[in-house]
Amino acid sequence: MSGAAVEIGNNACNDSDGTTVRVRVIAPSSMGKPSNLEVFRRFLRDAGMTARVDDSIYRAGADPFYANTDQFRAADLVDALTDSSTVVWCALGGKGASRLIPYLEALPVDRKQRIRDARKTLVGYSDATALHVYLQTVYGWQTVHGTMLEMIAGGTVDRRSVDALVALVTGRSDRVRYQLRLVHADGPKDLRLALAVSKVAGGNLTLVENSLGTSCGFRGDGKIVFLEDVRVQPYSVERSLDHMKLAGVFDGATAVVFGSFSVEEQPAGSCTGVPSSDDNLIDLVFRRFAATLPFPVFRVDGIGHSFVNNPLPLNTEARVVGPARFDDATGTSIYTLTVENVYNTGARSCIRQPAPLDQAAKSAGVGV
Incomplete structure (x- = not known):
């Protein structure tokens, strides 16, 4: 299932004072x-x-x-x-x-x-x-x-x-792996990827956008940008993405991954009178966004404001590879995102060195 986490490794260990995290x-x-x-x-x-x-x-x-x-x-x-x-x-x-x-x-x-x-x-x-x-x-x-x-x-x-x-916080898991669905701007197609090692950064769309213009304004250069949000309208999501593009947030990014979006849907074309085959306007927003970018855009289930809210390490090594398979049900190509755990879980000396991401991507199957 897309968005399911895979825990790799068993690194249970204690801090030097005999206690855990x-x-x-x-x-x-x-x-x-x-x-x-x-x-x-x-x-x-x-x-x-x-x-x-x-x-x-x-x-x-x-x-x-x-x-x-x-x-x-x-x-x-x-x-x-x-x-x-x-x-x-x-x-x-x-x-x-x-x-x-x-x-x-x-x-x-x-x-x-x-x-x-x-x-x-x-x-x-x-x-x-x-x-x-x-x-x-x-x-x-x-x-x-x-x-x-x-x-x-x-x-x-x-x-x-x-x-x-x-498992991540206590250091019993080395990394997480998630299935991504490629967002197609112009219909289904395969895009073979083995992106260079990057870092995932981002979070809630509204808060990421609100950081712009501050001393810690978010920048996606060299990063896999992750975004999710809750209780938003599709047009407001598009407005935020347009603003962030114009502000240079996505300049130099390696990919964008959209997590859970709790959207107050409206029937397609209900406000404009323009007919559309899309029942879900947020999909339309993501496709139009993907059409303007030189790098791939993906969706992942179960990260963000939803009952299934899987963990995602940020600012650690990550890589997207694929496609692993083609999902006939959704008509989308499935890719794999592998993200290393953070540096400071459990006792620092107890976290064993994980296998290189290149090796992991070749040997691992799709997340279950």
Whole structure:
């Protein structure tokens, strides 16, 4: 099935102090359920990790929009980025993370150096994209686009996606592999690819676009750009993609991969009176987008705002190869995206060196 994760390798190991991965939970965005904080602790403990989950991250009434005040959330974020934890896991998305960027920018040089040296793994998606983009652009961090703890506590994410994420965070998985569907601008065709080793970067379309014009504006040069979004209209997606093209975001990119898009659909041609054979206007948007680019555009299932929300390491080595096969049901060619795990899972010395991506691409089958 397209979008399914494959865990390769079994790298279970401990940190030098005898414990497993040390997780710091933060709430940089919207307010969750205070009653779930104990659920977070139990989940992380049962997964073999130690966790710091402060009750103070959720403060009802502190702000009408966010989990706490800007000042508290910023201070908590900076502390998490510089303490002894190895993983910083976001409790919830929503809104508000981008308001913390000015606080990070205003840090003294020594604190910025501590963040640079820490090189932890940030886990989250949606609004956390603001932090992914900042930490990757400014500090070169490798992070994981993955489900947040409120979704796990609420049972609103597929357990297999959670297991795949835990395997990455604890270092028991070397890499993930996903099936991609080629977006055809002018009908089905095969495009044989063995792209040079690149890096996946991106996240939520709205947050990536919002970074433009800032000190950490997103750029896709040399990257496989991943984008997903929720509760958007097809025309607004096209408008955002047009803006990003004009801003040079995709200049020099090696590919674009669209993840889950929760779109408020309208019947094709309902507003324009122009007949169309496309029932799904987001497909039309993606095809028109692909027609304007010199590199391939793909879709992947199960990464983003959906019940199946598989993890995707960001700013790590990745490669697209294929086609692996042709799917008669959808009339599309299927390719394989292989993405290496982040640098800092489990004990750094315990993560065995993975096989080269060239070798993995030749020997591995399509993800199941």
